[in-house]
Amino acid sequence: MSARTDVEAERTQASTGITPESLKTTLEEKLGAIYVDIEDMSGGCGQMFQAIIVSPQFAKKTTLARHRLVNSALKEEIAAIHAWTPKCHTPEEWEKKQNKA
Structure with a gap:
């Protein structure tokens, strides 16, 4: 549920x-993440x-486990x-992805 006004948004975030x-x-x-980029889509x-999220703890884990x-x-x-969408990468995966871009 998205806020209808800036005041409502500030109130929700504050609460x-x-x-x-x-x-x-x-x-x-908690995850020893070396890179985290959070975007508020609301x-x-x-x-x-x-x-x-880039963390060495994701190594050898499936997407579901991550x-x-x-x-x-x-x-x-x-x-x-209301909604949370993580994209999880190991440092090695993230480095490869950055090199391709």
């Missing part, structure tokens, strides 16, 4: 305490996020938001 920065900090601390209300690891690290935050 949940969830910001792209707080999500990034949690992922860096227009600032803090209810819909898309993320690129998502479960992220969802476990952000259990409380995910419960408070």
Whole structure:
């Protein structure tokens, strides 16, 4: 659910305490992520996020296992938001992807 006004967006974000920065900090601390890019897709209300997460902890894990690891690290935050879309990469995968671009 997207906020209809900037004031409503600020109120929702203030009540949940969830910001792209707080999500990034949690992922860096809990997953040892070396790169995190969080995009608020909800227009600032803090209810819909898309993320690129690069962590050595994703090595030898399936996509599903990576998502479960992220969802476990952000259990409380995910419960408070509307939508969460992570894209998980190992450092090696991320480096290859960056070299192709």
